[in-house]
Amino acid sequence: MREDGLAARDAAEQVARRSYGKLVAYLSGRARDVAAAEDALADAFAAALADWPRNGIPQSPEAWLLAVARRRTIDAARRQRTGEQAADHLAMMHDELEAAAANASDIPDQRLALMFACAHPAIEAGVRAPLILQVLLGLDAAMIASAFLTSPAAMGQRLVRAKDKIRKAGIPFRIPEHEELPGRLGAVLDAIYAAFSEGWTDSGGTDVARRDLAEEALFLGQLVTQMLPEEPEALGLLALMLYVEARRPARRGARGEYVPLAEQDISLWNMDMIEAAEGLLLRASPLDSIGRYQIEAALQSAHVARRRKGDANWSSIVQLYDALLALSGSPVVAINRALAIAEVEGAPAALEILQSLANDARLTQYQPYWAARAELLARTHARDEARHAYEVAIGLERDPAVRDFLLQRQSALAP
Amino acid sequence: MQYLLMIYGNEAGMQAASKEQTGQVLAAYTAYTEALQKAGVMRAAERLRPTAQATSVRVKDGKTNVLDGPYADTKEQLGGFYLIDVPDLDAALSWAARCPGASMGTMEVRPIWPMADYA
Numbered sequence: 001m002r003e004d005g006l007a008a009r010d011a012a013e014q015v016a017r018r019s020y021g022k023l024v025a026y027l028s029g030r031a032r033d034v035a036a037a038e039d040a041l042a043d044a045f046a047a048a049l050a051d052w053p054r055n056g057i058p059q060s061p062e063a064w065l066l067a068v069a070r071r072r073t074i075d076a077a078r079r080q081r082t083g084e085q086a087a088d089h090l091a092m093m094h095d096e097l098e099a100a101a102a103n104a105s106d107i108p109d110q111r112l113a114l115m116f117a118c119a120h121p122a123i124e125a126g127v128r129a130p131l132i133l134q135v136l137l138g139l140d141a142a143m144i145a146s147a148f149l150t151s152p153a154a155m156g157q158r159l160v161r162a163k164d165k166i167r168k169a170g171i172p173f174r175i176p177e178h179e180e181l182p183g184r185l186g187a188v189l190d191a192i193y194a195a196f197s198e199g200w201t202d203s204g205g206t207d208v209a210r211r212d213l214a215e216e217a218l219f220l221g222q223l224v225t226q227m228l229p230e231e232p233e234a235l236g237l238l239a240l241m242l243y244v245e246a247r248r249p250a251r252r253g254a255r256g257e258y259v260p261l262a263e264q265d266i267s268l269w270n271m272d273m274i275e276a277a278e279g280l281l282l283r284a285s286p287l288d289s290i291g292r293y294q295i296e297a298a299l300q301s302a303h304v305a306r307r308r309k310g311d312a313n314w315s316s317i318v319q320l321y322d323a324l325l326a327l328s329g330s331p332v333v334a335i336n337r338a339l340a341i342a343e344v345e346g347a348p349a350a351l352e353i354l355q356s357l358a359n360d361a362r363l364t365q366y367q368p369y370w371a372a373r374a375e376l377l378a379r380t381h382a383r384d385e386a387r388h389a390y391e392v393a394i395g396l397e398r399d400p401a402v403r404d405f406l407l408q409r410q411s412a413l414a415p
Numbered sequence: 416m417q418y419l420l421m422i423y424g425n426e427a428g429m430q431a432a433s434k435e436q437t438g439q440v441l442a443a444y445t446a447y448t449e450a451l452q453k454a455g456v457m458r459a460a461e462r463l464r465p466t467a468q469a470t471s472v473r474v475k476d477g478k479t480n481v482l483d484g485p486y487a488d489t490k491e492q493l494g495g496f497y498l499i500d501v502p503d504l505d506a507a508l509s510w511a512a513r514c515p516g517a518s519m520g521t522m523e524v525r526p527i528w529p530m531a532d533y534a
Binding site: 170 | 416502
């Protein structure tokens with residue numbers, strides 16, 4: 001019974017991952033009622049967890065969930081509406097839902113169109129990425145809120161308002177025409193990358209839900225490039241994610257300890273993914289439109305080449321960071337740029353740059369800033385200062401493996 | 416779905432325009448209205464007299480208060496509207512963008528709240 005329960009939970013989780021967005025898009029129907037579709041799907045998943053352990057996992061779990069969810073949608077509509085109006089509505093819904101036969105492969109894949117609805121200019125900019133994460137992947141507001149550093153209650157409210165607007169303002173599920181595409185695509189790509197980064201936080205890959213999130217983001221990235229094969233930034237984003245994902249197995253040692261890039265065993269890298277990433281970058285470059293994701297992917301490519309061939313072209317890496325900093329103005333990029341400059345001009349020059357960033361209040365609570373500072377200070381033999389910077393970095397880190405790594409670095413400082 | 420396209424613009428600027436300029440604007444509106452009709456999406460359209468002809472009414476504690484002027488003093492004023500029936504917001508937005516008012520001021524696009532949705 002217990003094992004059946006686990007198998008049922010597994011199966012439900014797999015359908016949730018593969019099909020959630022597709023089922024939401026479909027169940028939202030002509031009325032584009034995303035919230036109602038989500039409610040119905042949540043009921044269907046709950047029913048599955050009760051039913052599957054007893055009666056076995058159905059042949060097509062997706063079709064099973066769809067059948068239950070649509071019964072709920074129709075029940076809900078019946079409760080809400082009366083008389084003739086309800087009859088009309090039900091007939092419309094019945095037609096729509098019957099159109100998808102019992103066979104789940106008939107459900108049209110409207111995930112990309114749904115992503116564009118979530119990233120529509122009529123939706124408040126700050127909520128577009130969280131909305132895609134929730135509607136496409138089924139993440140709950142609390143998890144999204146923590147990824148975006150806001151309170152779950154506030155995030156929940158903003159998500160509700162956004163779904164309300166999709167329905168009431170009539171925002172279509174549609175892939176935009178060519179001229180409006182670049183602007184609209186940016187919001188979609190940012191959301192996918194946010195999903196990927198959230199999945200990547202657990203770099204050891206021990207937390208299944210998070211590992212799946214990175215996989216799902218890769219999946220969404222692939223979906224976008226399949227449907228829009230000539231969009232350089234979409235290709236760049238997918239390349240970037242593949243470079244990072246390729247190194248996942250090397251990021252942790254046998255005992256789960258953190259391994260920095262410079263010390264990774266490159267035989268553990270997934271070379272197929274790296275080749276695929278290089279191919280994507282090559283496909284993007286003649287399309288002649290540079291952007292954040294292509295530059296970040298190019299940086300990954302340079303770091304990979306550095307480890308594989310043993311020779312580093314640090315000045316071209318600095319140039320890439322210059323371009324990225326000009327585009328983003330992000331202090332996080334500035335830190336990485338400083339570390340690259342340390343390789344060209346030495347640690348003191350890099351420390352000066354970090355010092356100039358120190359006024360940014362956001363950085364005082366940002367672990368990589370303190371770790372970078374500590375590393376550079378250690379190189380200039382400023383041991384006490386380095387020890388202090390490591391101390392702060394360790395205090396700010398959530399991941400125990402990274403904490404251990406920083407502790408080791410700290411204790412390796414000569415007394 | 417039905418949408419109200421509200422045309423906001425600086426009416427003082429419009430009043431200061433030359434006869435020729437006004438004629439051009441009116442011709443553009445005539446063409447736009449015709450295009451909406453040809454597409455079969457127009458339900459209603461009216462032009463409003465300027466806010467100088469506006470009067471506001473409010474009843475408070477049983478007392479009726481009549482005030483000279485518009486509800487609010489704003490930089491751009493409501494000058495007219497189109498009521499259209501189109502499949503979705505994108506279609507409404509693309510009609511709003513074609514309206515001469517979009518390049519002279521701001522178009523506000525608001526979905527009509529159907530009575531069936533009141534419950």
